[in-house]
Amino acid sequence: MKIALFATCLVDGLFPDVGKATVRLLNRLGHDVDFPVQQTCCGQMHVNTGYQAAAVPLVRNHVAAFAGYDAVVAPSGSCVGAIRHQHADIAEQAGDADLAASAAELASRTYELSEFLVDVLGVTDVGAYFPHRVTYHPTCHSLRMLRVGDRPHRLLQAVRGLDLVELPEAESCCGFGGTFALKNADVSAAMLEDKLRNVLGTGATVCSAGDSSCLMHINGGLTRLQAGTRTLHLAEILASTEDVPA
Known part of the structure; x- marks a missing residue:
């Protein structure tokens, strides 16, 4: 192929x-x-x-x-x-x-x-190793336009060492939305505040997603809060092995 x-x-x-x-x-x-x-x-x-x-x-x-x-x-x-x-x-x-x-x-x-x-490819176990507590944010386009469903969760559940915890109100937008965050900054910030509260409520040390744009937005909020929780793209978790620092 x-x-x-x-x-x-x-x-x-x-x-x-x-x-x-x-x-x-x-x-x-x-x-x-x-x-x-x-x-x-x-x-x-x-x-x-x-x-x-x-x-x-x-x-x-x-x-x-x-x-x-x-x-x-x-x-x-x-x-x-x-x-x-x-x-x-x-x-x-x-x-x-x-x-x-x-x-x-x-x-x-x-x-x-x-x-x-x-x-x-027909795989869910990609041979990954990531010994951390992770929560997953399903981004709006992947959720509503592509309808990827539980595919990311199935991949994460197969990662050795990973503790996957459900994100409350997971289907709610993080507030980024491209230029929406610029044109509607106050609304975007309020939506982000809700998302951050739910992320931190899981006790996860890593928030993952399939879009760098949403992760950039969420990470900005987490960094300002000095929350000790980081963001990481799904690809980076799935590419991690025992030979690659997590």
């Missing part, structure tokens, strides 16, 4: 360890992973802020960058959600039927990491 990593903007620019962990994990499972250097932003932030026409070149570049791969894997429910639910529509509204068809075909072989592991 020819696999490509779609890193996403946040991973590429701010959280490269998440991308490295994704590759390390898939390598450990016996799969080579390419990183097409032509890849850029998927265009989600353009569409979500009303600049749909500006996203068309990004969709076209994305389709070209990942042509020929059997599977495209991204450590982000948000970006995979945008690829599946926006790309073909963006091209159609621009009047480019060929691009729309290509975008839809590419979307059908684009996967969020937990989907790829469970549904495509």
Whole structure:
């Protein structure tokens, strides 16, 4: 199987360890992973802020960058959600039927990491070791757009040494929402306060999720509280072994 990593903007620019962990994990499972250097932003932030026409070149570049791969894997429910639910529509509204068809075909072989592991590779035990108390925040796009369901939990439950504790009101948004956190700062902060209270109430030392954007938001709040709880992407936990410091 020819696999490509779609890193996403946040991973590429701010959280490269998440991308490295994704590759390390898939390598450990016996799969080579390419990183097409032509890849850029998927265009989600353009569409979500009303600049749909500006996203068309990004969709076209994305389709070209990942042509020929059997599977495209991204450590982000948000970006995979945008690829599946926006790309073909963006091209159609621009009047480019060929691009729309290509975008839809590419979307059908684009996967969020937990989907790829469970549904495509058919594994839940990835050989990980992470001896910590962990709670999991299901991000909005992975929960509501992709409907990844219990896949992340099944993966975490199979990690040796990990104590998985349920997050109260887990399905509530953390308050990030991309530019929502900037345009509606007070509401975002109130939503984050609720999320932090629930995270800290679990007694977990690590809060995990499948999107670096939400983790960035939650970690900002935890850091300001000096709570002693850290955030870690699902990929980083699953890539951990006894040979890799946890």
